Amino acid sequence: MTDVMYARVNADTAAGLMDRLCEVYADAYGEVPGEDANVKTDAFRDRATGALPARNYELVIARAGDELVGFVFGYSLPQERDWFAGLDPAPEPGFTDERGGERTVVLAEIEVRKAWQGRGVGRGLHDEFLRSRREERATLSANPAATATHALYQRWGWQRVGTVPGRPGAYYREYVKFVRPLR
Template sequence: MNRGLAQDLSGKLTDLYVDSHETSSRPDAYCRPSRRHFLNRLTADIRRPGFAMVIAETDCLAGCAFGFPVRSDGFWSTGLDGALPRGVARLAAVGGVFAITDILVPPHPQDAHVARRLQERLLADRRTSLGATLVDRADHPTLTTLRSWGWLDVGAFCRPTSSTLLRVLVLPVGEPTALRPTGLAHDAWTRRPG
């Protein structure tokens, strides 16, 4: 989807956001969705260079995933606890990292399958080497799901405007290249939080 279509669907996307959070099994902090907060964040993301979105539809909007490409001086330049791993920094410097800022799927028996397919399609369409996302460290269901899909934990992150501690997760995409580090699962900088 392009920016115009995403803006046209902002009302339906906001409804999807609320639906995907109100009935989820996430901790209480995630069960109080804010329409205004989501819409503001969506609007800001739509304006970012390279914004992209994929949607899943049946007879209605069944899910979406969206994000934008990041560089080493943007998405995580402030707030990362420690240095950005060298391989990730190198990929970000050449535009090889795409941040997935949200995956929205209403809870139902196939939600994880749909969510994973949306994530895969979004990253494949961008021809990126590495996906990146931020997840609240208290959101154990999301962290567990992403890790089961192959996402690797590279550290802690705290936005300057929030006290919420987030985990930075990355997902190697496609075949290894000279720019994409190989064996990420075995690098010292990939770890599970204690």
Template sequence: MTVELRHHTTLTDHVRRDLLDVYADVRAPLLHLPNYRVEAFAERLDRHATEPGFELVLAFDGDTPAGYSYGNTVDAGDRYWSRMADPLPDGCTDTPVLALREIGVRTAWRGTGTARRIHDALLAARTEDRVTLMVNPLAGDGKVQRLYETWGYVAFNAQPPSPDSPRLTAMIRPRAR
């Protein structure tokens, strides 16, 4: 499979529609849960798209969107940090980090390296020294978190569950590896 990676720093209607289509397909088994509904994701996406350092990578196989990853810069005052379950390690917020907000790949492209290519493309031109993400430790019976560990991420905290979401594990790694 030949996948083309397209970078976006603004969320046009066309790009947003492509992303929402891929999201709905990737998360189809979970769409009945309030936090995973397309509308809930769209609200988060729209908020993140207006925050500093927003960048999106969409993967296309021909005209078909196959996957995505997006994130934005978070600094010491960002609510990202204030929602952590435990006190942060010393120096954790001294420099801005890239918060990888979402990554997803449609079933036909899983196991092909597409997710890693999208991830690495998002990180390639970033200036932050570190990247952080949240993962549901139960996703794929723990396979998703283990995959992130093979990419160099280590768990360092957690986010307590909200009424609409599960408890998430916070992971971090240097941007460049």
């Protein structure tokens, strides 16, 4: 088996990798009957490109030789992002305060090519991304029907904090929110 190497990449370099990131994303999800893969990949490209200017953006890539086999990216959550708007159950007072945008990092995407799933690459990306973050906690959103993924996140130390409604045009009507302390 080829060794997997992890590398941190800044936003400028990430922009140049966007086509390759889209390929990994499409491969990670595979073909879904009745679904236009281009629509989902185009939506990913829009999200990923939109994240590039975010505060403290960082991309971690996983390579096996010359092949890009996975990636994770995220950024510091700004107060105005309103990430937890409509959280059910309602959080305790202060839970949503970002205190200058340095309290929470969003783990926005973590994707691994199908052939590399189940080999620890996702966990390696996850750990490498979170290892050097300076925020107090991390958060992520998940598909509400992806219960196996929820269980995986919980094994990795994430706590489910509730659901939020999807925004207009969002892929899902609601999203499950998770939080994990970093310090």
